[in-house]
Amino acid sequence: MREILVQNIDIFLIIVYLLSIFIFGLLFKEYVKSTEDYFLAGRALPWWxxxxxxxxxxxxxxxxxxxxGGAYRFGIAQANYEWLGAIPAMIISALVIVPYYWKNKVYTVxxxxxxxxKESVRVIEAVIYGVFxxxxxxxxxxxxxxxxxxYVGWSIGFSIVLxxxxxxxxxxxGGLAAVAITDVVQLGIMFVGGFAVAAVGFIKAGGVFNFFKALKAAHPQHLNLFLPLNNPAYPWLGMILGLGLVLSPAWWCANQSIxxxxxxxxxxxxxxxxxxxAAFPKTxxxxxxVLPGFFALMFAPAGAIKNPDQALPWVVKNFLPPGLGGLVFVAFIAALHSSVDSTLNSAATLWTRDIYQKYIKKNASDSHYLIVxxxxxxxxxxxxxxxxxxTDKFPGIYVAMQTLLSFFQGPTLATLLLGVLWWRSTGWGGFxxxxxxxxxxxxxxxxxxxxxxxxxxxxxxxxxxxxxxSYLTPPEPPEKLRGLVYGYLEKDENFKAAVERRING
Amino acid sequence: MDEFLRNIPLYWAKIIAGSLYVLLAIWVITRPGEYIYRGAENRKKWRDLRLWAIFLIGIQIILYIIF
Structure with missing residues (x-):
């Protein structure tokens, strides 16, 4: 029989979280009166x-x-996904791309x-991202x-349905408003749980300095952000070119759920x-x-972890005292929920706005699209x-997602960048x-x-x-490009008027 | 080509990454204030997104120097 290590206090915390977030999220139901409320939280979200x-x-x-699991296997190179593979792209997205989306009052990328x-580009992107x-x-x-x-011992099927x-x-x-506000709560829980794991790990190791000293002695490669070119997963050139210059900007500039x-x-x-x-907590x-992967690497007995994806569950299950284990586990559930709810909401937005409303049933009432x-x-x-x-067919969960992303992240980024930054790019060029x-x-x-x-x-x-x-096809008329291309006609009075009209609806 | 790339010392990866961060910082600093503050309730210093970006980039450069 499977050994279950959760204590009553852990179960209590998990149930309290599930009930609280369920009720809290439901409170936003009364604020949803239109598709703009449902998909864009009524365009009322503050920056924080x-x-x-x-x-x-x-x-x-x-x-x-x-x-x-990646940190357990390859070390701190995994952190590139949070640093080089995120922060620069987030800054560029904030200062270049996001203002153009917002000014054009669109619902989707x-x-x-x-x-x-042209519309065919919209359809391709909508179907690709919708399926993804x-x-x-x-x-x-x-x-x-x-x-x-x-951790708990529930069957995988039951856990998924719950x-x-x-x-x-x-x-x-509750739509996007419920999703966004519950995300805020869930992020807070995630950080409390994450810091708790870090604190316990460092205490067990006799302090931060001692831990990293021992890690460096036992696994020196695990403290290198860049790994050699023959590394099967994270070669340094691939991390800079593929992750830093393509995958990351594509994710932060063109991912609908973001x-x-x-x-x-x-x-x-x-x-x-x-x-x-967002780049501050991301840092x-x-x-x-990453730290839980390191803790598993240093503290798990030989043979205890057969698959790197088991590193984190091992830490939670074997490393933490009752109560704290429950809190951390709640943090993991919160992280999961905050991604699932956003993905759900974004997928529904894409399919409703870009496919259903555009090609299946045009000019229906707003309440109809809300129901859809x-x-x-x-x-x-x-x-x-x-x-x-x-998804179990793939060797690792993280690699599975990155493999899917790599099919269209590069082309999407190229299309978006040329569209926003180069006025000469044409509809057929984009297609x-x-x-x-x-x-x-x-x-x-x-x-x-x-x-x-x-x-x-x-x-x-x-x-x-x-x-x-684009060079083989006629350029787009200036009227079409106004307000859509960075720096294009910035000083033109007609351009300013077009932007003002879009901002004011 | 493969042989050439394999012989490049790993510290060049750090130099390239660091250079990209510095270029980004220069680009951020040269953004006009009118664009940065557009839509803001007021022009208080803490709303200057260029300062936010420079702080973030500074942390990144330190991390990539350490590791």
Whole structure:
């Protein structure tokens, strides 16, 4: 029979959290009267809620489980995903990309690309991201199943269904406002739990200095942010080119579940500041996700951890006293929930706005689209639960997500950057650049190229195709580009008037 | 080519990453104040997003020097 180490106080904390977040999320139901309320929180979010919600969304079970596993296996190089692979892109997104989304009053990233290029670009992006977000739900659900199964002993299937029910109910009823505010609470819990693990680990090791000294002696490579080129997962050139210059900017500039909070900002400054503020907690995330991997590496007996993804559950299960273990476990559940609810809400927004409203039923009432958004949210929960077991086919949860991302992150970034920064990029340039870029990424993946290089080369190919096709096709009229291209006609009075009109609705 | 890349010392990775951070900081500093504060309730110093960015970049450079 499976050994279950949770104590009554742990169970109590878990139940208190689940009930509290469930009821808290439901409180926002009465504020949802329109699709703008449901998908964009009525465009009333302040910068600090946006920032905390972005990180709550970004840090999920895959980070806790997968990144701790990566740190266990490869060391602090895993932290590149939180530092080089995030902070610069977040700054650029805040100061360059987010203001253009916000000023154009769009609901989704594909909607913006449709305005800038053509409708076919919007459809491709919407379908790709829509499918990706639904698959991501499966990964999140599977991670929760592993976590609950390892720590509490519940079956994986039951754990997945429980997660779906708790998150699904408040996401369907309260929309983005419920998602964003619960994210804030969940992020607070995550940090309390993460710091608790760090404190216990360092105390056991006799202090921070002693711990890192012992780690360096036993595993010297584990304290190098950059690893040699022959490293199978994190070669340094791939980390800089693939992660730093492509995957990360694509994630922070074009990922619907990240950007959607900024689209719900009450002012342009709040949108920019929200994204920038998110970079502060992001800097601290390795304390939450990398240190547990190190603790497992140093304290777990030989043979106790057979799969790196078991590193974090091992720490929680064997490392912490009753009560504290429950608190930390609640933090992991909170991290998971904050990602699942955001992904659900964003997937529903994409499919409702970019597909259903555009191609299936035009000109219906706002209340009709609100119902459709809620029905789709429910449908995606069901799909995510069913898809979850298939994510086990991949060698590691984190790698699975990055592999999926690498198929389209590079082409998406190339299309977005050229669209925002280069006035000469045309609709057909965007279409062919995006299409051939995605196909090249899939081709490179089939050839077993490391996903970091897949991202880089598909970005380069997409960029080249976009530029070549744009020069072969007539330029877009200035009227179409106003308010959509960085620095384009900034001093033009007509441009300023066009922006003002968009801001004022 | 592979042989050439494999022979590059690892500290060059740090130099490249550090250079990217410095370039980013220079770009941030040169953004006009009017653009940075657009939409803000007031122009108090703490709302200057350039300062936020420089602080973040400074921390990053320190981390990449240490590790």
């Amino acid at each position: 809620v946006i920032g905390m919600s972005i990180i709550g969304t970004n840090i999920g079970a895959y980070d806790y489980v997968g990144a701790a 594909p909607e913006f690309l449709g305005k800038r290029y 977000l639904i698959m991501l739900l499966g990964i999140f659900f599977w991670a929760s199943g592993i976590m609950l199964h390892t 997660t779906a029910i708790v998150v699904g109910v408040y996401t369907i009823s 950007i959607q909070r900024a689209l719900g900002a009450k002012t342009e400054w709040d949108a920019k500041a929200g994204m920038m503020f 601290l995330i390795p304390i939450l996700v 958004g809620r029905v789709l949210t429910f449908a995606f929960i069901i799909f995510g639960v069913v898809f979850a077991p298939f 062919w650049g995006l299409s051939i870029g995605v196909l090249s990424a899939i081709g490179l993946s089939v050839l077993k190229v490391n996903f970091l290089y897949v991202a880089w080369w598909s970005f380069v190919i997409s960029l080249i195709v976009n530029v070549v096709v």
